[in-house]
Amino acid sequence: MYRLSLAVRYLLTRPVNLLGVGGILISVWALVVVVSLFSGFLRVLEEHVRSATSDVVVSDVPEWTEWNTLQAALADDPNVAAAAPRLLHYGMLIPPGRRPAPAPLPGKSALHGGDQPFLFVYGVDAALEATATDMQQWLDSPEIPEDLRAADTATPLAAISETPAVLIGLERMLREGLTVGDPLRLTTARMVRSEDGRSRPVKIEIDLRVGGAFRTEHGGFDGNNVFVDIGTLRAALSPDRPGSVQEVAVRVHDKQQLEETAQRLSRVVNRVTEQNGRAFGRVETWRERNEQFLANVSHQRGLMKIVLIVIMVVAAFLMLATLSMMVTEKTSDIGILTAMGGTPIGVTTVFLACGVVITVAGVSLGLVTGVLTAVYLEEIRQAMLWSTGVDLFPLDVYNLQRVPCRIEPAWLLQVTVMALLTGALASVIPALRAARHDPLVSLRGI
Amino acid sequence: MSTEKPPVLHAADVHKSYAIGNRRIEVLRGVNLTINAGETVALLGASGAGKSTLLHLLGLLDSPTRGEVQFSGEATSDRSAAYRAKLRNRHIGFVFQFYHLIPELTALQNVLLAQMMGVSVLGYWRARRRSHAAARQMLERVGLGERLHHRPSELSGGERQRCAIARALLANPSIVLADEPTGNLDSQTAAGVVELMFSIQRERDLAFLLVTHDESLAQRCDRIVRMKDGVVIEQEQVR
Numbered sequence: 073m074y075r076l077s078l079a080v081r082y083l084l085t086r087p088v089n090l091l092g093v094g095g096i097l098i099s100v101w102a103l104v105v106v107v108s109l110f111s112g113f114l115r116v117l118e119e120h121v122r123s124a125t126s127d128v129v130v131s132d133v134p135e136w137t138e139w140n141t142l143q144a145a146l147a148d149d150p151n152v153a154a155a156a157p158r159l160l161h162y163g164m165l166i167p168p169g170r171r172p173a174p175a176p177l178p179g180k181s182a183l184h185g186g187d188q189p190f191l192f193v194y195g196v197d198a199a200l201e202a203t204a205t206d207m208q209q210w211l212d213s214p215e216i217p218e219d220l221r222a223a224d225t226a227t228p229l230a231a232i233s234e235t236p237a238v239l240i241g242l243e244r245m246l247r248e249g250l251t252v253g254d255p256l257r258l259t260t261a262r263m264v265r266s267e268d269g270r271s272r273p274v275k276i277e278i279d280l281r282v283g284g285a286f287r288t289e290h291g292g293f294d295g296n297n298v299f300v301d302i303g304t305l306r307a308a309l310s311p312d313r314p315g316s317v318q319e320v321a322v323r324v325h326d327k328q329q330l331e332e333t334a335q336r337l338s339r340v341v342n343r344v345t346e347q348n349g350r351a352f353g354r355v356e357t358w359r360e361r362n363e364q365f366l367a368n369v370s371h372q373r374g375l376m377k378i379v380l381i382v383i384m385v386v387a388a389f390l391m392l393a394t395l396s397m398m399v400t401e402k403t404s405d406i407g408i409l410t411a412m413g414g415t416p417i418g419v420t421t422v423f424l425a426c427g428v429v430i431t432v433a434g435v436s437l438g439l440v441t442g443v444l445t446a447v448y449l450e451e452i453r454q455a456m457l458w459s460t461g462v463d464l465f466p467l468d469v470y471n472l473q474r475v476p477c478r479i480e481p482a483w484l485l486q487v488t489v490m491a492l493l494t495g496a497l498a499s500v501i502p503a504l505r506a507a508r509h510d511p512l513v514s515l516r517g518i
Numbered sequence: 519m520s521t522e523k524p525p526v527l528h529a530a531d532v533h534k535s536y537a538i539g540n541r542r543i544e545v546l547r548g549v550n551l552t553i554n555a556g557e558t559v560a561l562l563g564a565s566g567a568g569k570s571t572l573l574h575l576l577g578l579l580d581s582p583t584r585g586e587v588q589f590s591g592e593a594t595s596d597r598s599a600a601y602r603a604k605l606r607n608r609h610i611g612f613v614f615q616f617y618h619l620i621p622e623l624t625a626l627q628n629v630l631l632a633q634m635m636g637v638s639v640l641g642y643w644r645a646r647r648r649s650h651a652a653a654r655q656m657l658e659r660v661g662l663g664e665r666l667h668h669r670p671s672e673l674s675g676g677e678r679q680r681c682a683i684a685r686a687l688l689a690n691p692s693i694v695l696a697d698e699p700t701g702n703l704d705s706q707t708a709a710g711v712v713e714l715m716f717s718i719q720r721e722r723d724l725a726f727l728l729v730t731h732d733e734s735l736a737q738r739c740d741r742i743v744r745m746k747d748g749v750v751i752e753q754e755q756v757r
Contacts, residue, residue, distance in 0.1 A: 074634035081622040408618035411579060412632040412685075413607025415600050512574055515614060515697075 075418065079425035082398060092394050092430040093437070095387025096491055100438025101445065103380045103487045104479075108446035110373035111483070112476030117369055118359075120471065124290035125358040126156075126205045126321035128334050134345050134352040135310065139317040145340045151324045151333040154203035158319040159195035159305045163260030165238070165298060168279065192297045193258060195305030198229045204321040207299075210286040216242055219251060222284025229283055229301040236304040237283025241294030245285045254282045258300070262309050276308050291471040330357045384491060388498035391430055395502035399423055399509075406506055407514030420507035427499020435491045443479060450474040523555040525591065526609075526693045526725045527576050532585035534571055534748075545571045547748040548585070553693060558719060558726040560736035563745035569729045570697055572745070576727065577610055577695045578602040590692070607636045611686030613696040613715075617678040619670040619685075625677075626666040629653040629685045636689065656684040660714055676707035683715060693725040700732065712738070 083089045133142065139157045146155045166172055172190075202208045211225040220242065222228035229237045232253055240250065250256075258280055261273040280300065288294055310316045324333050334355050342351035359366070402423075409419050445452065449465075453475050457463050465475050534546040546568045553559050553576070561569045574580045575587055578594055587594050589605055619628045630653045634642050642649070657666055660680040662673075670678055679699060686694050699715065700708035712735055719726050728739060736742045737756060744752040 074631055077634065078620070078622075078631075081620075081627075085622045404616075404618060405620055408612075408614075408620070409635075410603075411577065411606065411612045411614075411618075413603045413635050415603045417600075418603070418635070512580060515574070515579070515618070516570060 075421045075425050076429075078422050079429055082402070082422075082426055083429055086394075086398060088394050088397070089426070089430060092387070092391030092427075093434045095390040096384070096431055096434025096495060097438040097441070099380060099384035099387045100435050100487055100491050101442040102383060103377070104439060104442025104484065105445045105449070106376050106380060107373060107483055107487075108442075108477050108479045109449065109475070110369065110376060111480055112478035113470070114366065114369050114373065115478050116470075116472060116476045118366060120289035120291075121293075121362045121365065122358055123206060123209075124288035124293040125361055127324045127327065127330060128322040128337060128355060128357055129361050130320035130322065130337065130341055130353060130355050131318070132352060132354045133318050133320065133341070134347070135313065135316055135318075136347065137317060137345050137353075138315040140315060142317060142320065142341070142344050145344045146320065146322065146337060149333065149336055149340065151326055151329055152322055152337070153325045154200070154323040156197060156200035156204035156321045157302060157317040158201075158321060159302055159309065159316065160318050161193045161195065161260060161305060161309060162190065163193055163258045163276075164190055165193075165240075165256050165258050165280075168255055168257045191295075193260070193305065194297055194299045195302035196229070196299050197302050198227060198299075201299075201321065202226075204323045206288070207286070210288050211239070211284065213242070213287040215287055216285045220245055220285040221252075223252065225284070228286075229299065232281040232283060235279055235281045236301055238280040239283050239286050239299040241297070242285040242287040243291065243294055245282070250282050252282055252284050256280045256282060260308075278304065278308055280304075289471065330359075334360075381490070384494055387434075388494045391427065391495065392498040392501055395423065395427055395430075395499060396505065398426065399502045399506045402506070403509055404514045406509050407511040410511035411515060416507045419511075420503045423503040423506045424496075424499050427495055427503065431492055431495025431499070434495070435488055438491070439484060439488065443484070446477045446479055449477050523557065525552045525554050526589070527551075527553045527727075528588040528591075529572065529576060529582075530586045530588065532572070532575060532582040532587060534568075534575060534580070535583050545748050546575070546582070549745075549748070549750055551576075551743060551750060551753075553725050553727055555692065555725050556723040557741065558716070558728065558739040560739040560742045561727060561729045561745065562731070562733070562736050562742060567745040568748040569745055573695050573697050573727065573729050577612060578606050604636075607632060608689060609692045611689065611691040611694040613679070613682050613686050613694060613699045615698040615701040617670070617675075617682045617702075619678055619681055621670050624667045624669055625657060625662055625673065625681045625684075626650075626653055628670070628681055629657060629688050632685055632689055653684075653688055656688050657681070659718070660684045674707070675703050676711060679703060679707075679711050680714065683711070683718070687718060687722070687724075690722070691724070693727065694719075695727050695729075697729045698731065699728070700730070700735065 130146070143155055143157070146152050164172055198207070208225065211222055211228050222239065224230065228239055231237060235255070238256060238258070258278040260276050262276055263271045264274045265271050286294065286299070306314060306316060322337065324330060334357050338355040341353035341355055345352035406419050409422070453464050467474065529549050529551045532546055532549045533544070535542050535544045549568070549572055551572070561572065563569050575582055578587065578589065581595055589609065594602055594605065620631065623631065630649060633649045633653070637645070654663070654666060657663060660683055662677060662680055662684065665673060665677060670681070673681060696715070700711055703711060715726070716738060718724070726739070728735065730736055740755070740757050742754045742756055743750055
């Protein structure tokens, strides 16, 4: 009883101990806010990436594979709902007669892609693509202005004035001032084996017209990719292989069985693509396909945790210093407490209780303020923007509606336990010093 | 009269030595002393005679290097620190020259502290009204009824010592050990404190061991014990 009571008195009469509380508070607050922000950001990124990727993607399909054979084999799997063929190529997309734009400076558009004319070209069967991906939603996105929307989103790649259509990301269309029907030229190349047995690049130019805009949640995808009809791309790249396919987008019935389905499909693709005893093709779930991209953010979150835990250790040292000062000041009390019936353990507990009170106060305040800050992060951002003009978290850079936040109870628990342990460790050293102090020395008034 | 009462504290051939570097300092060299219930004993001697060391041993704050300290006939040297702490809390009161009040606590809280130390949280909570009343009464008895909520820094030297006396007496101890209780006070204040101590001693029939340099104060006790170089050289029965 007296230990806690005395510890609280000691703390209340020494404002310097607020440093310890403040240190723990700040470190807990930062750990809660920053990690909640990163977790929210990671979740939003996952949603964005998810919206632009099919459930399962079959890639690296060799050129000799016939789409009809592969489609039939994939369709045999009970969990496959739809599959769509793709040809994947690259090239420069610029209006005819214009020079390519200069390389972009680092910034928002560079992050998203889309500043440079060099991009990836997906050759797709629009009808099948809409069954295997969310292409219909990309085309029907309410954010696409009517004058940039495809004339008929059910057949978005239908030729315009007998010229093949191309679907372009909304941001790119707006930035380049393109409208539906504008002429563009895709300049690319393909490797052709000549008579001497060497491969040489041969320039290909495909005249296209803007068919309309699409918009996924994933800005990077929209900025770097365009869609054309698979027949157009086949005719230019592999005219002698009318059934060629490089990639297949697959939609599954049961999303809970993605991994199992991908494993099964991998065996199917290997069987279909096998040649000379060697299997080809790669099958990935949407998460595996974007693993590196998502892992980057996840690694950044891990790095931030380490940095912030270091702040907590610094706070613990601050607490250790203030408690040590207090023990030095209170040696006289150690003597009288012992005389009145205190044991060395009892006296130790008084100073340990000081540390515990500081830690508990710091952790409690840190958790409360941290959770409140995380919950109202968007409102705080807006208030900062309104009052100072500083945008702490520019939403358009990340294609977000509001500052993301995800409070994970398990992380709150981890932070609490970590802070309590750190605080307890920092309290033990001064408390042991108090216990080692000879009470008779202070009673003699030496 | 005092010899008819049972002994509260008894030091039997007590030795105490300290090691300072390679040297061994013999502070007490075979002290025999008994303090009976209700008896007042003055411990006189020059500085370095071993008075305070003996008081600490008798107060169970320290253990003798050799010999035995008995409390109410019970040997204490081989008992645990926790047990001896309990004996101190319940049966021994201390008054020091430098008061040793906790500066963060009020006079009332300082007096209550010893009471809080001896019981559990629940025990204290149950008895809190009684404890508070007893502490108030004790402070009123020592003349600090108007200063209950003052901190030590707001009290004079005499008031602080009165507060320390109240603290020592609240648990109704068998004996009070006072180490030069007036050593830090002016003569007028010291006289008041001494008067208070002896009047309470008479009221409660307490045993008192006073370590002092003051011959006149010693003469008010039942017995005077003189020490020199770590041994008791003379015991004089005054009354």
